[in-house]
Amino acid sequence: MDTEIGLLGQLLVPFGYSYMLKAMWVSALVGGVCAFLSAYLMLKGWSLMGDALAHSIVPGVAAAYIIGAPFAAGAFFAGIIASIAMSFVKQKSRLREDAVIGLVFTALFALGLLMASIWPTSVSIQTIVLGNILAIADEDVVQVAIIAGVSLGVLLLVWKDLMVTFFDENHARSIGIRTTFLKGLFFTLLSACTVAALQTVGACLVIAMVVTPGATAYLLTDRFGRLIVISVALGVTTSFVGAYISYFLDGATGGVIVCLQTLLFLLAFFFAPKHGVLASRRRQRVAVEAAA
Amino acid sequence: MTAHPAAIAAAPLPSAPGASISVRDVTVTYANGFTAVSNASFELDPGSICALVGVNGSGKSTIFKAIMGFVKPVAGEVRLCGLPVEAAIRKNLVAYVPQSEDVDWNFPVLVETVVMMGRYGHMNFLRMPSRADRYKVDEALERVGMSAYRSRQIGELSGGQKKRVFLARALAQEGRIILLDEPFTGVDVKTEAAIVGLLRELRASGHLMLVSTHNLGSVPDFCDHVVLLNRTVLAAGPTAEVFTHKNLERAFGGVLRNFQLGGAALHDDDDARSVTVLTDDERPLVIYGDKHSRRQEPDGH
Numbered sequence: 001m002d003t004e005i006g007l008l009g010q011l012l013v014p015f016g017y018s019y020m021l022k023a024m025w026v027s028a029l030v031g032g033v034c035a036f037l038s039a040y041l042m043l044k045g046w047s048l049m050g051d052a053l054a055h056s057i058v059p060g061v062a063a064a065y066i067i068g069a070p071f072a073a074g075a076f077f078a079g080i081i082a083s084i085a086m087s088f089v090k091q092k093s094r095l096r097e098d099a100v101i102g103l104v105f106t107a108l109f110a111l112g113l114l115m116a117s118i119w120p121t122s123v124s125i126q127t128i129v130l131g132n133i134l135a136i137a138d139e140d141v142v143q144v145a146i147i148a149g150v151s152l153g154v155l156l157l158v159w160k161d162l163m164v165t166f167f168d169e170n171h172a173r174s175i176g177i178r179t180t181f182l183k184g185l186f187f188t189l190l191s192a193c194t195v196a197a198l199q200t201v202g203a204c205l206v207i208a209m210v211v212t213p214g215a216t217a218y219l220l221t222d223r224f225g226r227l228i229v230i231s232v233a234l235g236v237t238t239s240f241v242g243a244y245i246s247y248f249l250d251g252a253t254g255g256v257i258v259c260l261q262t263l264l265f266l267l268a269f270f271f272a273p274k275h276g277v278l279a280s281r282r283r284q285r286v287a288v289e290a291a292a
Numbered sequence: 293m294t295a296h297p298a299a300i301a302a303a304p305l306p307s308a309p310g311a312s313i314s315v316r317d318v319t320v321t322y323a324n325g326f327t328a329v330s331n332a333s334f335e336l337d338p339g340s341i342c343a344l345v346g347v348n349g350s351g352k353s354t355i356f357k358a359i360m361g362f363v364k365p366v367a368g369e370v371r372l373c374g375l376p377v378e379a380a381i382r383k384n385l386v387a388y389v390p391q392s393e394d395v396d397w398n399f400p401v402l403v404e405t406v407v408m409m410g411r412y413g414h415m416n417f418l419r420m421p422s423r424a425d426r427y428k429v430d431e432a433l434e435r436v437g438m439s440a441y442r443s444r445q446i447g448e449l450s451g452g453q454k455k456r457v458f459l460a461r462a463l464a465q466e467g468r469i470i471l472l473d474e475p476f477t478g479v480d481v482k483t484e485a486a487i488v489g490l491l492r493e494l495r496a497s498g499h500l501m502l503v504s505t506h507n508l509g510s511v512p513d514f515c516d517h518v519v520l521l522n523r524t525v526l527a528a529g530p531t532a533e534v535f536t537h538k539n540l541e542r543a544f545g546g547v548l549r550n551f552q553l554g555g556a557a558l559h560d561d562d563d564a565r566s567v568t569v570l571t572d573d574e575r576p577l578v579i580y581g582d583k584h585s586r587r588q589e590p591d592g593h
Contacts, residue, residue: 161419166399170362224405
């Protein structure tokens with residue numbers, strides 16, 4: 001029967017299933033917002049903060065499923081506990097920040113795994129760690145869509161203020177921008193979007209969603225506005241296509257999305273017109289020849 | 293509600309009677325209990341370039357922070373152009389030129405974008421530049437001679453060009469008070485002369501500039517006022533009165549290298565003045581007798 005549908009028909013099959021359509025547009029939305037945030041995150045050397053956050057909220061998500069609360073609420077609660085724990089350990093000990101982050105986030109992640117294995121729920125450990133967008137429940141879709149939509153709207157309003165704050169905080173303050181508020185807002189959005197991305201690619205791969213698109217765009221442009229546009233375009237496309245391809249590969253949506261993003265990063269890394277490896281080789285060669 | 297930017301630019305800042313800084317009995321204590329500056333007082337008037345001089349940890353950056361409203365004094369008061377700090381900030385009266393090492397030069401922004409950031413305080417909350425804003429940016433770039441570089445990424449510039457971009461941002465911001473943090477670190481002598489030339493022009497147009505610097509030798513060249521700091525204001529006033537060997541020794545203690553060459557050891561005549569060389573950085577301060585040696589001023593030839 002399948003052979004009679006033809007190649008084009010086969011390629012269109014995912015669009016015929018409502019669960020696939022849902023998976024593709026939710027992934028694209030989440031991928032887009034995470035990519036927007038990635039434009040900022042990688043500039044400050046805060047990339048691993050996203051990773052820490054994603055792992056720390058696992059116990060909250062597990063607890064939410066166990067007691068039947070919205071997973072976003074659980075994640076938010078766990079995120080707050082994580083940041084309080086980090087600042088408490090940092091203040092009361094002489095440990096460096098990276099050690100404190102490593103300590104707290106692995107502890108919370110382990111707690112999450114433990115909870116999910118002691119009290120098995122409808123959601124398995126595997127779903128939390130690796131994500132499972134193909135089986136996402138409708139009420140979770142609503143949560144993800146609200147988080148992503150609101151975050152995108154806020155980012156579109158404050159992207160320039162965030163740019164000034166990240167570039168030159170003193171100047172930002174001297175022109176009356178409330179930088180502390182903005183940074184708090186940024187981390188709130190980051191936490192919220194990490195929670196949303198948890199559903200799509202899982203706790204382990206969230207870090208890729210909030211780093212790779214921005215890092216790729218960084219190699220392609222020197223204008224911050226364009227960087228955001230390129231980054232979001234990459235995030236949306238790879239997430240949509242990744243979810244689509246995962247239909248044929250049977251599952252593993254997160255893996256496909258992140259592999260696609262990495263592939264595009266590698267292309268930019270080698271072939272970017274100005275900041276690529278080949279371009280700098282060429283410049284070097286021209287300089288050497290000019291000197292000879 | 294929001295006036296057209298051109299209207300703001302054209303108005304001579306009615307409620308701000310000239311640029312001035314008034315620091316009165318200011319004491320700043322940080323949250324960890326460290327008192328960085330106590331009972332500091334000085335007054336500065338429009339049309340002045342003032343050097344803020346002191347060793348590391350003497351409170352230079354704390355004074356800057358107090359003037360920009362980043363720290364609240366536990367005692368005393370800072371007034372800018374006769375206004376409390378918050379009001380002056382809201383009116384975009386204070387522009388800040390950062391130290392080169394505080395800037396992320398790999399940040400993906402172009403020269404013109406950085407200068408446009410100076411206009412953000414004049415725009416609405418979406419920061420959409422108007423034609424007037426673009427014009428101010430063009431004008432500022434032109435004035436510092438960086439128009440040809442406007443589409444470069446900021447990291448691709450030389451040390452002096454980088455400085456000029458941030459000066460252009462301060463110009464575009466139209467701040468009446470400009471704070472410059474170590475503007476001459478990593479800048480060659482020719483660029484330093486160009487920057488000093490620009491600061492003099494700004495002084496002539498009534499701006500007030502406060503320059504924190506290690507570069508003692510340049511201070512008498514372009515600063516008409518000096519504030520000497522060491523956890524409080526040791527001395528403040530016109531350069532000729534304040535920037536003396538005795539005061540500098542008080543401010544720097546044993547930190548400065550101090551060479552004194554006796555008059556008779558240098559030349560065999562009646563001139564009994566001695567040459568004093570004070571230095572903690574690249575350019576030494578040379579005092580001959582009790583007068584500063586002055587280099588040829590760029591506008592003097």
